[in-house]
Amino acid sequence: MITRQGLMLVLSSPSGAGKTSIARAVLNRDTxxxxxxxxxxxxxxxxxxxxxDYYFVDDQKFKMDVNNGLFLEYARVFDHHxxxxxxxxxxxxxxxxxxxxxxxxxxxxxxxxxxRDDLVSVFVLPPSTAELEKxxxxxxxxxxxxxxxxxxxxxxxLSHYPEYDYIIVNYDLVQSIDAVHTILKAERLxxxxxxxxxxxxKQLREGG
Amino acid sequence: MITRQGLMLVLSSPSGAGKTSIARAVLNRDTxxxxxxxxxxxxxxxxxxxxxDYYFVDDQKFKMDVNNGLFLEYARVFDHHxxxxxxxxxxxxxxxxxxxxxxxxxxxxxxxxxxRDDLVSVFVLPPSTAELEKxxxxxxxxxxxxxxxxxxxxxxxLSHYPEYDYIIVNYDLVQSIDAVHTILKAERLxxxxxxxxxxxxKQLREGG
Numbered sequence: 001m002i003t004r005q006g007l008m009l010v011l012s013s014p015s016g017a018g019k020t021s022i023a024r025a026v027l028n029r030d031t032x033x034x035x036x037x038x039x040x041x042x043x044x045x046x047x048x049x050x051x052x053d054y055y056f057v058d059d060q061k062f063k064m065d066v067n068n069g070l071f072l073e074y075a076r077v078f079d080h081h082x083x084x085x086x087x088x089x090x091x092x093x094x095x096x097x098x099x100x101x102x103x104x105x106x107x108x109x110x111x112x113x114x115x116r117d118d119l120v121s122v123f124v125l126p127p128s129t130a131e132l133e134k135x136x137x138x139x140x141x142x143x144x145x146x147x148x149x150x151x152x153x154x155x156x157x158l159s160h161y162p163e164y165d166y167i168i169v170n171y172d173l174v175q176s177i178d179a180v181h182t183i184l185k186a187e188r189l190x191x192x193x194x195x196x197x198x199x200x201x202k203q204l205r206e207g208g
Numbered sequence: 209m210i211t212r213q214g215l216m217l218v219l220s221s222p223s224g225a226g227k228t229s230i231a232r233a234v235l236n237r238d239t240x241x242x243x244x245x246x247x248x249x250x251x252x253x254x255x256x257x258x259x260x261d262y263y264f265v266d267d268q269k270f271k272m273d274v275n276n277g278l279f280l281e282y283a284r285v286f287d288h289h290x291x292x293x294x295x296x297x298x299x300x301x302x303x304x305x306x307x308x309x310x311x312x313x314x315x316x317x318x319x320x321x322x323x324r325d326d327l328v329s330v331f332v333l334p335p336s337t338a339e340l341e342k343x344x345x346x347x348x349x350x351x352x353x354x355x356x357x358x359x360x361x362x363x364x365x366l367s368h369y370p371e372y373d374y375i376i377v378n379y380d381l382v383q384s385i386d387a388v389h390t391i392l393k394a395e396r397l398x399x400x401x402x403x404x405x406x407x408x409x410k411q412l413r414e415g416g
Binding site: 002123125126128129132155158159161162164165166167168169179182183185186187189190191194197200201203204205206207 | 210331333334336337340363366367369370372373374375376377387390391393394395397398399402405408409411412413414415
């Protein structure tokens with residue numbers, strides 16, 4: 001029987017390029033892939049659920065897990081720590097499920113060092129700077145200052161596209177969702193991800 | 209502007225696993241990919257068109273082209289020579305078109321040595337030996353001896369699946385056609401196949 005080892009699909013992009021909308025749509029469309037849940041030391045906000053939005057932990061627990069190598073990747077953002085716990089991801093992968101990561105280039109690099117073969121990385125580019133700015137401004141809750149800061153970080157994030165396997169220019173959201181889903185479906189067909197092939201072909205050759 | 213360098217999609221399988229039906233369907237469905245045309249020294253049969261079914265050449269011309277390195281791959285089958293001329297393939301690839309090859313593991317190896325980066329290789333497995341035999345027998349023009357010979361060669365061809373990037377088990381023809389088309393569409397999105405990205409991202413970063 002041919003079974004499958006799950007893969008890790010990483011989506012990165014400058015903020016505002018459409019990555020989160022794409023991720024959400026792919027998760028809705030394909031029941032074989034699950035969103036990775038991060039651990040964080042920031043306080044839980046109203047409406048957030050433990051284990052669904054985040055694993056909420058304190059500083060001490062976070063640092064202990066970092067020291068014990070229990071994170072696939074982690075980072076400090078302003079005053080808080082964020083990281084991807086290794087355990088739940090490994091459990092999903094070994095049960096043949098794929099895991100989706102919405103992380104930046106630094107997180108991607110960390111995962112790459114730990115699990116190159118299981119990783120499929122996609123970088124989403126905005127179609128133009130004007131379009132990127134328009135999308136960032138659309139978010140009513142962001143101040144002009146936040147938008148300007150994001151534009152500057154976007155320029156930095158953009159410079160890391162050469163570290164990714166696939167590039168999608170997000171001219172059209174529906175087409176970009178299709179593109180990411182197509183990459184996911186194709187990567188599942190890689191020989192290296194199909195377990196039991198040796199036995200299957202042995203049976204074919206022996207007349208099974 | 210982002211343009212694309214074409215890719216070479218190789219389909220291999222034991223005879224009777226469904227490779228030719230899959231190839232035909234993918235060519236019908238996707239106008240961006242063209243079937244590679246082989247050169248051969250065997251005589252033209254009624255109904256065959258020069259440059260469409262084959263390039264018909266004599267032994268002397270074939271040997272000269274081999275010596276001049278003008279074949280991407282070539283082989284002798286019984287008394288005749290077959291080979292893939294390099295020129296037409298290069299022309300298609302550089303105009304951004306993809307090229308489909310219906311060749312065996314030996315041809316695939318030869319292409320791989322010459323153009324690893326442009327090559328995407330797919331191996332089609334039959335779902336069972338019984339099914340493979342049934343499909344080979346279905347071809348009314350084949351004698352029992354030919355079928356037995358093909359079964360033996362199939363077992364040999366099967367042993368080469370580990371040399372391929374992707375594996376498809378042909379349980380269902382429609383699904384297998386989808387699978388090959390999905391692989392083709394995903395591979396087109398690889399960063400390495402998109403030319404002009406450096407310039408495109410430069411413009412994005414500079415506010416273009």
